[in-house]
Amino acid sequence: MITDRINGALRAIPAWPLYIIALIAPAWIFYAGVTGQLGVEPIKAMEHRIGELGLQVLIATLAITPLRRFAKINAIKFRRALGLIGFFYIALHLLVWLLLDVRILSQIVGDILKRPYITIGMAGFLLLVPLAITSNNWSIRKLGPRWRSLHKLFYAAIVLGGVHFLWQAKGFQIEPVAYLGVILALLAVRLIPRKKPAAKIRVRPNRESV
């Protein structure tokens, strides 16, 4: 089976190198911006690229669970790394906007409060903050079942991210519509009920005996 081979390969790859590989993209974007390879308006180009990249990584994070359930591909062990990397990119996107693009504090505050697409983007980012802080084994143990409930915030955050991307576009543009469509589809498939009772009964005594 091809899925077995994929799963075998995924098992062989550790997750930690992702954190190092993830640094390449922002480093390159910054370098390209400084050296004029991003065109004549590098700040906007940096802001947009890193933001879009962040959204892509977060969408990949959202795809992990449906991938396991419907395609039987298990990439769960990469989910934390992807979520944290996506958060890191979105944080950089925000920093470019704050420190390179606008810089004027009164205008930053005004934009966050008065411009709905910026308000929404900011809200999405803030929802990600507690998730990033609790993306570690200690927090999972400490929070117990509350950890799962807390991390359901991710669904809201990524929808806000998709709407933020769509709302900043002028005219009718296909790309942001497609992104939001993929996000909503990945959320919608989670509503499909699972057939599980038989498996559950067999697992329980097994776990207690360990």
Added chain:
Amino acid sequence: QDMPDFTLNGYDTTEEANTFEEISSYNNFYEFGTDKGDPARYAEALTTDPWSVEIDGLVERPGSYDLADILAKVDIDERIYRFRCVEAWSMVIPWNGFELNQLLSLAGVQPSAKYVRFETLFRPEEMRGQRLPLLDWPYVEGLRLDEAMHPLTIMATGVYGKDLPNQNGAPLRLVVPWKYGFKSIKSVVKVTLTDEQPINTWKATNFREYGFYSNVNPEVSHPRWSQASERRIGGGIFASRIATLKFNGYESLVGDLYAGMDLSENY
């Protein structure tokens, strides 16, 4: 209102102009795609010769005017203008062109005319963006007649003494320096004199965000972003924004066209 870094020498700004490279590589021309680089990437496909402009409506001599004939009858001048996009970036551009009032005189404006309506070429086989429903093609813009007759309002045919690059709206485009850039319609093929206010494309797309007048105004925000400041293209990644000026700095020349008008109503 203070006017930092801006003095007028006749109609020209004395600010440093953007480079030809900057002017011709960062464009909004959705007829070729929505990315700023798309026009430079794809506008080469556009045939600009032969070119003619249909002038009709409330004029004495309606008809199709060949561009070469028009250019033989007008005075081409250099104008170094500020250019402010509604997206809050700006440039300084040394245009070559002629006053729109000269073109209108060729056709003879009837006394009942109150507005001028402009239309961009619709040719999806050469303008790939037009194959998508990004906007309601063809692109339409309009001016009140007094705005159109104002000596600051030009039809540009070049930059830096060279033919206008296709991505900048070759071979003939409007330039209205005190209004947001989208008013300065590109690759014009039709000019109609009318007594009704034309419905410009962006207003038709989203009337809450884009009006008919679209005068540069730091006091009137775009619903989605502030218009108080702008980034001058070419400053690199460490340059700060600069303050946006009312009427893009041309208030002393055009302010009285709007005397008594509520500019936040007529945005």
